[in-house]
Amino acid sequence: MKLPDVVTLTEDMPELKLYRGQVGTIVEEYEPQVFG
Template sequence: MTQSTINLLDIVALTVDLPEYNLYRGQVGTVVELLAGGAAFEVEFSDACGGLRRSNGRTYESVGLRPEQIMVLHFEPASPDSVPEMVTA
């Protein structure tokens, strides 16, 4: 799987199901904290009112995740010169 560097406030999607948190593959959240020097990330999941605009949405879950559990979403075309970073589990 390819993965770009994950940064604070990146919009990410789950790549795995986390039924213990009622979260499933494809759900979208925002990175709100870098943990363990960037080895893990606190991701906040908000309802549609917050959405990608980060307005007055209600947070329904906030959970620490490993890089292989999320992927960064991109809203602009990738540069032809960019080289994806490989992540291994």
């Protein structure tokens, strides 16, 4: 993935209120531990 790719979620992440099928645009990249 790279900026500004359009992506679709392939799995639910209810703890983040994100659900399979939602579509979004990559606008910034963070290291995995930033929000973990």
